[in-house]
């Protein structure tokens with residue numbers, strides 16, 4: 108299985124697979140500085156909420172190693188760690204990963220690295236557990252032996268430390284012989300679904316078709332799928348969930364079609380300190396990503412781009428939120444404290 112990230116102990120560096128180059132080329136980035144790490148995060152060379160959580164934790168080690176080499180003051184180190192923490196605003200996992208290890212900094216690099224490596228291991232375990240729970244729930248709710256699934260963006264091994272979240276459920280359904288077909292949305296602006304999800308599905312031998320994001324709601328309304336399964340970048344305390352832009356279109360169509368809409372994420376994606384989706388900061392990316400295609404301008408020079416990277420699905424459109432600790436059903440049980448049950 109491909110790994111989005113791993114720490115190379117001998118050379119004290121963070122190795123990332125450059126996700127902007129896949130599937131054409133398997134190129135690795137060896138990260139030894141905060142500048143390089145922040146750039147890799149902003150460029151989406153590493154992306155996906157749980158992967159960003161692990162990168163946040165390992166990023167503190169990168170900063171501490173660089174600080175040791177360059178003789179940084181404590182204040183400089185804290186500022187550089189904060190740059191990692193804020194490199195992208197929407198996925199809470201990035202800040203969560205930093206916050207998990209930064210309090211250990213006084214104990215030195217080995218203590219921080221040990222906790223960061225634990226996070227990597229824990230993420231895979233959480234993904235495998237939530238995948239089993241999610242598959243159980245979907246088969247029970249739909250009452251079907253085999254399901255047709257629609258998914259959006261990339262939530263597989265590349266977006267996590269291993270296995271995947273929404274993708275993990277798809278993989279689990281496939282392993283159980285309970286998967287008929289996956290509709291993988293291409294995902295704007297960097298084609299994470301078309302390039303990355305399709306690449307992973309091919310490697311795992313999972314039958315799928317890639318469709319334009321604009322096709323998704325019609326695919327659902329035409330009765331071509333039994334369940335929509337997506338990941339999340341931040342789930343607010345009331346269950347409102349931020350995910351890749353376009354997700355809410357699937358939720359609206361799923362509600363109209365009467366099929367379940369499932370959000371799958373490890374508990375590190377829950378943000379109980381954010382009351383609702385209105386309080387989630389949505390990353391606005393460079394307009395060039397929508398004004399150009401493959402580096403070529405496709406729009407009039409006068410055109411102005413609008414490029415939110417995420418949207419928020421209100422909790423009443425969500426049939427199930429699945430973490431490694433269980434499943435809640437926000438559309439049936441809008442109790443605001445329900446997420447505490449699946450937050451560990």
Ligand code: MRU
Nearest residue numbers: 154155156260262266338339351
């Ligand atoms: O901009 P990206 O590619 O980082 O967006 C990723 C997503 O929206 C994923 O669905 C989400 O992070 C969950 S990944 C398991």
